[in-house]
Amino acid sequence: MSQAPLNKSTFDLSPLGDCAVVVTFGDEIKYETHKKIKMFMDLLKKEPFTGFIECVPAFVNLTIYYDPFVVYNEHKKNSPFEVVSSIIEKKLKKIESDKELNHRTMSIPVCYGGEFGPDLEYVARSNDLTTEEVIHIHTNGEYLAYMIGFAPGFPFLGGLSEKIATPRRSSPRTSIPAGSVGIAGMQTGVYPISTPGGWQLIGKTPMKLFLPNENPPSLLQAGDMIKFYQISRKEYEEMVHKEGGQ
Template identity: 50%
Template sequence: MDEIKFRPFGDGAVTIDISKNNRDGRLIIEQIEKKCFKGLIEIVPGFTTITVYYDPFAIYQICNGLSPFQFVEMKLKQIINEIGEEKKYSSREIIIPVCYGGELGPDLVNVANYHHLTEEEVINLHASQEYVVHMIGFAPGFPYLSGLSKKIATPRKDTPRTFIPAGSVGIGGEQTGIYPLESPGGWNLIGRTPLTLFNPNANIPSLLQAGDTIRFQPITYKEFEVLKEAEKN
């Protein structure tokens, strides 16, 4: 694994810096969950960090003269050291069907013009890449994905939209992502998926998790309507 650093985050959390290797991050999270210790509250993955929240009062009872931060840092180092260099995170591979362009992707033509490409070339570049979910943020279930081709990296819009439909696939700078819920936003919308990315009533509300591998699959508007209807049932 790359070098890992620890730093306090307030008086009830430790932030682990994991550089840009998100799959190592998922492996660390899995290991912490398996070796859960007294006082652990929550593990929150970030783009290049993992923040481990703990109850300092519960830790104080068992920290044997160390500060709560020192004790939790020690426990986390022990847990991470047990992983071993040979172990790798086995990520889920998820296919996201997307209908590109038209009313579902109103900014596709703008992205194409910005890069002096055809719309079809933008679609091919977007759909030919393998992406990794680095974190879920901004809105419940919103995945920040790495892996976008620099050939279609496009600045965010100067004026954000006040309404973006759920399932919209966008490009913002060097990242691509999917809006799981209706919301405002400033990314360039190039298509839409019929899949439900966030269901608050499900046992696991977010379809995507940090560490997942994603591929986009172009579909027609008719296929989009059929899949969208199937999602309702």
């Protein structure tokens, strides 16, 4: 496969305080942008520069954190931001934009409706569908985790069908149970911890997505492909009992 390196016109560098650089790859939430972010993130983890701490992906950019003292002691001639920016530009040339990504696929069980999905009927009515049709469409989709954020382990998943897209609630709930599966606009996601939120809740999973004692603590990672499958209330309770879920 031929190599198609990124050029300067395809990204933008900007400082974030004195210990981070934001690399912006575009202004649209789309797969090609995510692909560049994920490939560069993987490269940095494989070939970290001196002073590199971590990188955090978002929809259209990647924030790279570094230790300015370590960077300065290594180079001395230029500011840490200038040094890191130069390193980043050189590393970006290694990215093969026509290379395919390998995605980890994760399957998440969901008990839909009832007390677990109090907004399922609203989502159905808003889209002139039955609740069964909403569940069928949701479980037949394949969703890309563009980023993890908002709350620890919360996956922002793209790929939701327009047929069940529904705006956020006009009045957010003050507390949403961990494991709740929701819809907001053209996205779906799972609340890993109990937190306030305004997504339309359609179900709940017994799986724990935030594992504070693990490394990494988030079960899902940016770049994962997610599929949901329906389970009964009995199966939900059995999984909670067996695995210590939500």
